[in-house]
Amino acid sequence: MSVVSKKFSASLYSMLVLLLLCIVTAFSSGCGNKASLDPAKPVTLTIWHVYGNQTNSPFNDTIEKFNASEGKAKGVIVKVASVSSSNVVDKALFASAKQEPGAVPLPDLFTAYPRVIPAMHDKLLHWDEYLDKEDLAVYQLEFLAEGYQDKELLMLPVAKSTELLFVNQTYFDRFAAATGASTDDFADYDKLLRSAASIIPGPAAKTCAS
Missing domain, CATH: 3.40.190 (D-Maltodextrin-Binding Protein; domain 2)
Structure with a gap:
C-alpha cells in the first residue's frame, strides 16, 4: 500500500x-x-x-x-x-x-x-x-x-473537497511572455476567471474579424 x-x-x-x-x-x-x-x-x-x-x-x-x-x-x-x-x-x-x-x-x-x-x-x-x-x-x-x-x-460534515489547479511551467512561461500573465493571476478562481476574461476576448475578436 x-x-x-x-x-x-x-x-x-x-x-x-x-x-x-x-x-x-x-x-x-x-x-x-x-x-x-x-x-x-x-x-x-x-x-x-x-x-x-x-x-x-x-x-x-x-x-x-x-x-x-x-x-x-x-x-x-x-x-x-x-x-x-x-x-x-x-x-x-x-x-x-x-x-x-x-x-x-x-x-x-x-x-x-x-x-x-x-x-x-x-x-x-x-x-x-x-x-x-x-x-x-x-x-x-x-x-x-x-x-x-x-x-x-441537519447533516454532519465529515469531509471537505479541495480543488487543485496544476500548471505546466514551460507552457505557462510562453503564455506569460505573450500575455503578461503571472501565477498570481491564478491564485483563486475569481482571479482566474478575471484573467481569462481579459485575455480571451482579444484573440476571439480577431478570429471573428478574420
Missing part, C-alpha cells in the same frame, strides 16, 4: 470512528435516557456511501476494520448496504424517503452532498439537539456551515 493510500485509509478510519461516536451518542442520549451499548448484543447500523464504487472500496475496508476493533468492543456493527455514485445515492434516498413502490428502507447512515437536505428534511437527525456548544466548538464554523439549513444542523 502506498503512503498516499495509507494516509487516505487512516483519514477514512478517523472519519468513520468520529461519525459513529456521534451517532451512538445521539441515539443513546435521546429522551434523557443513557442507553448503554452491549458488545454481547451489538447494534447494527446500515450505511449507503459513495467512497469507491468499485469492487474494492477503501471505505469498506475501513468499516471492516472498525467492526473488528472499536465496533466489536463497544457493540456497534456497521453493515454496508450500498456503494454507489452520489447521483445514484441521491435518487435512492429520495425514493426511499417518499416510500415509492419498490424503494428499499432508508439506511441508518448515508454519505451525500447537502443538496439532499430539502427533500430529506423530515428524515434527518437534528444534530444540534444532541451536540451542545462544547461539542460543536471542536469544529471550524465554516466547515459545519454546509450542514445547516434554517439554523438547524
Whole structure:
C-alpha cells in the first residue's frame, strides 16, 4: 500500500470512528435516557456511501476494520448496504424517503452532498439537539456551515473537497511572455476567471474579424 493510500485509509478510519461516536451518542442520549451499548448484543447500523464504487472500496475496508476493533468492543456493527455514485445515492434516498413502490428502507447512515437536505428534511437527525456548544466548538464554523439549513444542523460534515489547479511551467512561461500573465493571476478562481476574461476576448475578436 502506498503512503498516499495509507494516509487516505487512516483519514477514512478517523472519519468513520468520529461519525459513529456521534451517532451512538445521539441515539443513546435521546429522551434523557443513557442507553448503554452491549458488545454481547451489538447494534447494527446500515450505511449507503459513495467512497469507491468499485469492487474494492477503501471505505469498506475501513468499516471492516472498525467492526473488528472499536465496533466489536463497544457493540456497534456497521453493515454496508450500498456503494454507489452520489447521483445514484441521491435518487435512492429520495425514493426511499417518499416510500415509492419498490424503494428499499432508508439506511441508518448515508454519505451525500447537502443538496439532499430539502427533500430529506423530515428524515434527518437534528444534530444540534444532541451536540451542545462544547461539542460543536471542536469544529471550524465554516466547515459545519454546509450542514445547516434554517439554523438547524441537519447533516454532519465529515469531509471537505479541495480543488487543485496544476500548471505546466514551460507552457505557462510562453503564455506569460505573450500575455503578461503571472501565477498570481491564478491564485483563486475569481482571479482566474478575471484573467481569462481579459485575455480571451482579444484573440476571439480577431478570429471573428478574420
